[in-house]
Amino acid sequence: MTATSAPAPAAAPAPAPARRPRRRVDWGKYFTWAVIVWLLSPIAFMIVFSFNDIKGRHNVTWQGFTLHWYADALAYPDLTRALVNSLLIALLTMVFAGLLGGLLGLALGRYTFRGQGATNLVMFSAISAPEVVMGAGLLSMFLTMNIATGFWTIVVSHVMFSVSFVAITVRARVLALDPSLEEAARDLGASAWTTFRLVTLPMLTPALMAGGLIAFVLSIDDYIITTFVSGNTSTFPLWIWGTTRVGTPPQVNVMGTLIFAVGVLLAVVNAVMARRRA
Amino acid sequence: MESMTEPTTAAGAAEAPSPPPDVPAIALEGVAKTYRSGREEVHAVSRIDLEIAQGEFFSLLGPSGCGKTTTMRMIAGFEDPTEGTVRLKGADVTRTAPDRRDVNMVFQSYALFPHMTVFDNIAFGLRRKGTPSDEIRRRVGEMLELVELSGRERTKPGRMSGGQQQRVALARALVNRPSALLLDEPLGALDLKLRQAMQMELKRIQRDVGITFVYVTHDQGEALTMSDRIAVMNKGSVEQLGDPRQIYERPASRFVAGFIGTSNLLSGGVTDASGGLVTFPVGESGAVCATAAAAVGDTVEVTVRPEKIALHTARPDGAGARSRVPGTVREVVYLGASTHYTVALEGGGADGAGAGPELTVFTQNAAGTGDGPGRGDRVWLEWSPEHSYVLPA
Numbered sequence A: 001m002t003a004t005s006a007p008a009p010a011a012a013p014a015p016a017p018a019r020r021p022r023r024r025v026d027w028g029k030y031f032t033w034a035v036i037v038w039l040l041s042p043i044a045f046m047i048v049f050s051f052n053d054i055k056g057r058h059n060v061t062w063q064g065f066t067l068h069w070y071a072d073a074l075a076y077p078d079l080t081r082a083l084v085n086s087l088l089i090a091l092l093t094m095v096f097a098g099l100l101g102g103l104l105g106l107a108l109g110r111y112t113f114r115g116q117g118a119t120n121l122v123m124f125s126a127i128s129a130p131e132v133v134m135g136a137g138l139l140s141m142f143l144t145m146n147i148a149t150g151f152w153t154i155v156v157s158h159v160m161f162s163v164s165f166v167a168i169t170v171r172a173r174v175l176a177l178d179p180s181l182e183e184a185a186r187d188l189g190a191s192a193w194t195t196f197r198l199v200t201l202p203m204l205t206p207a208l209m210a211g212g213l214i215a216f217v218l219s220i221d222d223y224i225i226t227t228f229v230s231g232n233t234s235t236f237p238l239w240i241w242g243t244t245r246v247g248t249p250p251q252v253n254v255m256g257t258l259i260f261a262v263g264v265l266l267a268v269v270n271a272v273m274a275r276r277r278a
Numbered sequence B: 001m002e003s004m005t006e007p008t009t010a011a012g013a014a015e016a017p018s019p020p021p022d023v024p025a026i027a028l029e030g031v032a033k034t035y036r037s038g039r040e041e042v043h044a045v046s047r048i049d050l051e052i053a054q055g056e057f058f059s060l061l062g063p064s065g066c067g068k069t070t071t072m073r074m075i076a077g078f079e080d081p082t083e084g085t086v087r088l089k090g091a092d093v094t095r096t097a098p099d100r101r102d103v104n105m106v107f108q109s110y111a112l113f114p115h116m117t118v119f120d121n122i123a124f125g126l127r128r129k130g131t132p133s134d135e136i137r138r139r140v141g142e143m144l145e146l147v148e149l150s151g152r153e154r155t156k157p158g159r160m161s162g163g164q165q166q167r168v169a170l171a172r173a174l175v176n177r178p179s180a181l182l183l184d185e186p187l188g189a190l191d192l193k194l195r196q197a198m199q200m201e202l203k204r205i206q207r208d209v210g211i212t213f214v215y216v217t218h219d220q221g222e223a224l225t226m227s228d229r230i231a232v233m234n235k236g237s238v239e240q241l242g243d244p245r246q247i248y249e250r251p252a253s254r255f256v257a258g259f260i261g262t263s264n265l266l267s268g269g270v271t272d273a274s275g276g277l278v279t280f281p282v283g284e285s286g287a288v289c290a291t292a293a294a295a296v297g298d299t300v301e302v303t304v305r306p307e308k309i310a311l312h313t314a315r316p317d318g319a320g321a322r323s324r325v326p327g328t329v330r331e332v333v334y335l336g337a338s339t340h341y342t343v344a345l346e347g348g349g350a351d352g353a354g355a356g357p358e359l360t361v362f363t364q365n366a367a368g369t370g371d372g373p374g375r376g377d378r379v380w381l382e383w384s385p386e387h388s389y390v391l392p393a
Helices: A027-049 A077-110 A116-128 A131-143 A152-174 A179-187 A192-220 A224-229 A236-242 A252-275 B001-017 B070-074 B118-128 B132-146 B163-175 B191-210 B220-226 B244-250 B254-259
Strands: B026-037 B040-052 B057-061 B084-087 B103-104 B180-184 B212-217 B230-235 B238-244 B265-270 B272-274 B276-284 B287-289 B298-305 B310-312 B324-333 B340-346 B355-364 B378-383
Touching: A027 A252, A077 A116, A077 A152, A077 A192, A077 A236, A077 A252, A116 A152, A116 B103, A116 B220, A131 A152, A131 A224, A152 A192, A152 A224, A179 A192, A179 B103, A192 A252, A224 A236, A236 A252, B026 B070, B040 B070, B040 B084, B040 B238, B057 B070, B057 B220, B070 B084, B070 B103, B070 B212, B103 B163, B118 B132, B118 B163, B132 B180, B132 B191, B163 B265, B212 B244, B220 B244, B230 B254, B238 B244, B238 B254, B254 B265, B254 B298, B265 B276, B265 B355, B287 B298, B287 B310, B324 B355, B340 B378
Parallel strands: B057 B212, B057 B230, B103 B180, B180 B212
Antiparallel strands: B026 B040, B026 B084, B230 B238, B265 B298, B272 B276, B276 B287, B287 B324, B310 B378, B324 B340, B324 B378, B340 B355
C-alpha cells in the first residue's frame, strides 16, 4: 500500500506511457456508476433531509443544515412505539421464519418425500401471490377464527409470507452441499444429531443468516399485509403512511437513516466474517 | 516410523481382545444389494463372497457401475445389504450404524469439513470417542508427520492443494486406527504425476501402519501397482479374485482380459493338437500356437499381452511351435521408452481378404534399435505358445 511513495526498482527505465493511441471509451464504467447513483439517490435524499432545518410541517424543500432532529429523535412517542413494534416484529419474524424455513429448506433439499412437489408449489405461490390478496385473506381468516388482530397476528402473517424466502435460500445451499460430508462425520463416529450439530448446521449457517436477514427486511418495511392484520397496533411504515397527508416529520428520516446505517454496518461485519471463514 | 507402528498395536490390543490372525478383517457372505427403480429391480451387487485378510492391501477393480463402490459402502455401513452378512473381525455388523463400525473411509471428494482447521478435521474422530486432549494433540501430530504435513494444523482445507487435501483425508481416517481403511477412488481427482507419487505414498503408509486397506478404483494400473490382491468386478459380481500377476497374466474371463491392460483376443477352430499344444489358423498364412487341452475341431479363444509379441519385418524362420501371424501396421505411437503398434491381421473373411482382428504390440526402444516399421508396412508377429493364454470357455 506504499506504492505511491516507494521507489519502483523493478520497473526501472519505465517508458513514458503517454503515447498510447486513442483510448477507447469505457462505457461499462459509466454505466456502472449510473446504476449505483440511480439505486442510491432515494437513500441519499432520505439522509440529506434528516438534516433539513425546516420551519413548517413539510420536509420537502431544503432550508438549511441542522442536527436538531437527531437530538430530538424521540419527540413523537407514537413514532418511537411504532418503531419499537416494527423492530420486535421483524426480530420475531426473523427467528421463526429462520427456524421454520431452515427446516423446510433442509427437508426439501435433502429428502424425496410425498407432497414435495405440492410444498414447492405452495411456497412459490406464497411468494408470487399479490400482497393485497394475502392481506385480505389473512384478515378474513382471523375474523372467522375469532382471533383479535394486533401484534401477534402481524408476527404470524409476516412469518407466513417470509418463510418461503428462507426455505428457498436454505434449499439452494443444501443442494450444493457434498452429501459425503455428513457421511464422513458418521463414518468418524458422530451420531446423527452430532453430525447435524457439528457439520450440517455450520455449513447451513450462511444461508440461514441470509434467509433470516431477508425475512427481517421484508417484515420491517411491510405495509400492505400489515394494514389488514394490525388491529390497533401501529408499526413504523403504518405510522409514516398515516402522516403523509399532514406532513412527515424529519424524525422519520432520522430513524430511516439510523436503520440504514445499522444495515450497512451489519453487511460490513458479515463480509469481514465471511472473509475470515474462508 | 517406529513410533507409529508401536502405539497402533498397543491400542489394538487394549480396545479389543486381539482376534486370532486367521480371522479375516472383513468378510462378505452372500452379500447382495438390489435397488428398486420404479417397477424395475436393479442388482447393484449380486451375492458376493469375499474374505479380506488383516493387513492386506485389497482392491475392488472394475468399470463404473460394476458395484464396487456399493460393495465398499456396505462395508462402511452407508448401504444396507438386501441379503447376506457383513463381518468385521468375525463380528456380524450387517445392521450396525456407520458410526459404530470400526472402519474408516477416505472419500473420493475427500469430504473434509471446510469450516474446520486441518487439526480439527483430523481430531474429529478422536473427539467423538472422548480421547483426552493431550493424546489427541499427540496423535494428530504423529499423523501429520506421517503424511508430511506437519505445521499445517491451523490451515483450512480450502487453502490446500488437492494432493494436500487428500493426505489430510487420509490422516483423518487413519488417526482412529480402524481395523480397516476404505478408500473410494481417492486419487481420482489428482493429476497423473501426483497420482503416481501418491500410489507409492499410500503403499508406504499402509506398510507402516499395517492396517487393512480396501481400495476401490477403476484404474487397472493403480490396482496392479499397489494391491496384494484384486477382485475384478463386473455387473455386480466378482469376475476374478487373485494377486496382480494372476489377474494380469491369467485372466479368468474375456472381460478381465479386456479390462486389465490391452487385450489381444484371437479365436479359431483347432486344426492340430499334439503334446498339449494346439494350433489354429489366422487368415491364410498365420497360425496361433497355445498350450491347451483341446481337441481338433474345438474352438479356443486366446489372449496375448502386447509386450510378449515380437515384431518382424520379414517372415521369421519357422523352427519350433510358435505363433506367427502376418499383418499391416495401422498405427505407430512413439512413447519414448517404448513404441506401441496397432497391427491389423489379414484374413477376417473366409477367402483370407478383408480386415481381420487388430493386435497391439509394445516394443522397447532399447539402445541400438533403429527405426521400426512405419504405417502401412507389412509385418510378422511372433510369440511363444506359453504367452497365448487360453481363456476358460
